[in-house]
Amino acid sequence: MSPVFDNIDQFVDGFLTSLEIILWALAGALPLGVLIAACRVSPIPPLRAFGTFWVTTFRNTPLTVVLFFCAFGFPELGINRSFFFFGVLGLVLYTSAFVCEAVRSGINSVPAGQAEAARSIGLNFTQGLRYVVLPQALRTVVPPLGSVLIAMMKNSAVVGAFGVGGDLWSTGASLTSAQGYPTFPVYVGGVAVGYLIITLTAGALLQLLERKVAIAR
Amino acid sequence: MSSEQQAVLYDAQGPRARRRTLIGTVVAVLALLGLAYVVYRRLDEQGQFSMEEWGPLIDPGNEAFDAVWRLIGEGIVNTLKAAALAMVLSIVLGTLIAVARLSLGRIGRIPLIGLIEIFRGLPVVVLVFIGVRVLPDVGVDLSGLPGGQVLWGLVIGLTVYNMVIFAEIVRAGVASLPRGQREAALATGLTNWQTMRIVLLPQAFRTMLPAIISQLIVVLKDTSLVTFIANYDELLSQGESIQRNLGNPIQTFTVLALLYIAINYCLGRLAQYIERRQARAGRSTPEPAETAGLAPGAAPVGGGA
Numbered sequence: 001m002s003p004v005f006d007n008i009d010q011f012v013d014g015f016l017t018s019l020e021i022i023l024w025a026l027a028g029a030l031p032l033g034v035l036i037a038a039c040r041v042s043p044i045p046p047l048r049a050f051g052t053f054w055v056t057t058f059r060n061t062p063l064t065v066v067l068f069f070c071a072f073g074f075p076e077l078g079i080n081r082s083f084f085f086f087g088v089l090g091l092v093l094y095t096s097a098f099v100c101e102a103v104r105s106g107i108n109s110v111p112a113g114q115a116e117a118a119r120s121i122g123l124n125f126t127q128g129l130r131y132v133v134l135p136q137a138l139r140t141v142v143p144p145l146g147s148v149l150i151a152m153m154k155n156s157a158v159v160g161a162f163g164v165g166g167d168l169w170s171t172g173a174s175l176t177s178a179q180g181y182p183t184f185p186v187y188v189g190g191v192a193v194g195y196l197i198i199t200l201t202a203g204a205l206l207q208l209l210e211r212k213v214a215i216a217r
Numbered sequence: 218m219s220s221e222q223q224a225v226l227y228d229a230q231g232p233r234a235r236r237r238t239l240i241g242t243v244v245a246v247l248a249l250l251g252l253a254y255v256v257y258r259r260l261d262e263q264g265q266f267s268m269e270e271w272g273p274l275i276d277p278g279n280e281a282f283d284a285v286w287r288l289i290g291e292g293i294v295n296t297l298k299a300a301a302l303a304m305v306l307s308i309v310l311g312t313l314i315a316v317a318r319l320s321l322g323r324i325g326r327i328p329l330i331g332l333i334e335i336f337r338g339l340p341v342v343v344l345v346f347i348g349v350r351v352l353p354d355v356g357v358d359l360s361g362l363p364g365g366q367v368l369w370g371l372v373i374g375l376t377v378y379n380m381v382i383f384a385e386i387v388r389a390g391v392a393s394l395p396r397g398q399r400e401a402a403l404a405t406g407l408t409n410w411q412t413m414r415i416v417l418l419p420q421a422f423r424t425m426l427p428a429i430i431s432q433l434i435v436v437l438k439d440t441s442l443v444t445f446i447a448n449y450d451e452l453l454s455q456g457e458s459i460q461r462n463l464g465n466p467i468q469t470f471t472v473l474a475l476l477y478i479a480i481n482y483c484l485g486r487l488a489q490y491i492e493r494r495q496a497r498a499g500r501s502t503p504e505p506a507e508t509a510g511l512a513p514g515a516a517p518v519g520g521g522a
Contacts, residue, residue, distance in 0.1 A: 157340035
């Protein structure tokens with residue numbers, strides 16, 4: 001394990017960079033996913049079609065292909081940004097499809113009678129959504145959305161493997177390939193443990209949250 | 218699906234709402250067309266529609282066409298090979314873990330749950346790396362196996378990740394069966410193991426079939442992670458070398474994405490079809506429907522790239 005402790009500061013740096021990727025991706029994927037979900041349940045057919053197209057595309061394409069597309073495709077179009085930007089962008093696009101599906105299944109899980117009752121007491125579409133359907137949907141959304149987001153945290157490793165420098169994955173890569181440390185302690189003791197800290201913490205927080213908002217239906 | 222969700226949110230529309238929807242539709246169509254046009258202009262300005270870029274992929278007369286599609290074909294075969302091996306192994310091991318977890322006592326279960334949590338908390342790409350690169354370094358030699366070191370490293374990485382997900386799927390499937398099934402089986406004198414093998418598992422597999430297929434999609438997508446780690450000529454690696462030689466990333470990755478989407482979309486529809494047929498046949502009680510929404514919903518997503 002000494003390769004890990006000798007380079008603990010690099011691992012801490014990598015850990016923080018991974019967190020940075022995750023936070024940016026969260027900030028992008030959550031609103032985008034909710035927006036696409038709104039499209040998919042909206043009364044306007046072309047928006048629904050657009051939402052379906054989006055979800056079908058990004059859910060069935062490997063994240064790796066999305067990343068390659070962002071990083072090699074956009075420069076061809078004259079859009080040049082950092083690798084970090086493209087990496088996070090790919091992760092955001094990919095995750096938004098899953099966020100959308102989690103949110104949508106939550107909305108669908110609200111019994112039709114709820115919305116009917118809302119309408120029959122005179123609430124309009126927006127009000128019904130805002131005061132009746134969404135508050136209930138939110139509770140059902142928490143567990144699946146949580147696992148989507150945890151999956152996203154794990155996928156940040158793919159962004160790292162893709163070549164965004166400085167995160168946990170890249171730290172492991174540079175220690176083993178450039179500095180010749182053995183792979184076993186670096187990856188099992190360092191990289192893997194770093195990701196476990198992130199995902200297990202997130203999992204525990206999620207469980208707390210679930211217990212708080214859970215209702216039996 | 219869509220009529221069902223509409224029923225939740227809004228009534229059949231009256232004349233005024235219909236007019237509003239119509240206006241919204243026109244505006245949305247215009248906005249989407251505008252967006253499409255901007256994208257199209259951008260692509261066109263950069264010459265992305267030229268036959269120079271597309272030719273090798275879509276024009277059979279092009280000199281590179283045959284070579285390109287031979288590479289892609291090999292890639293698909295290798296992707297499917299790795300995915301199928303990983304799938305079979307993780308179903309078998311996952312079932313064993315699930316059975317062990319269900320039949321062990323409370324204390325014996327703890328290490329198993331710890332194992333599940335750890336493997337589920339790791340990114341697949343890390344596990345694939347451990348399979349492909351770390352195992353040989355610590356003296357596990359897989360190169361003697363047919364297919365070679367990288368294939369089996371990849372399969373091991375994917376299997377370790379997915380077997381615990383399958384364990385959860387199978388466990389949820391067994392748990393969703395009516396209690397009477399197990400009680401009746403035990404009452405007829407079957408042992409615990411026989412009950413599991415003859416009565417519970419077959420039924421659980423049937424309810425869990427959609428979830429299993431959804432997970433296959435995840436495995437298929439995850440095979441592409443090996444691109445970052447070692448040379449194994451699956452679909453993405455092949456595409457990567459094609460675009461490196463031809464210099465047409467947008468076109469190549471579009472074709473690749475379409476191939477992945479075609480395969481995965483069909484699998485997804487198959488899962489949906491089976492789910493519906495089961496629901497119609499009344500095989501799944503409301504409770505499995507709930508787990509089918511959660512466990513598989515969580516599982517494919519819990520998967521990686």
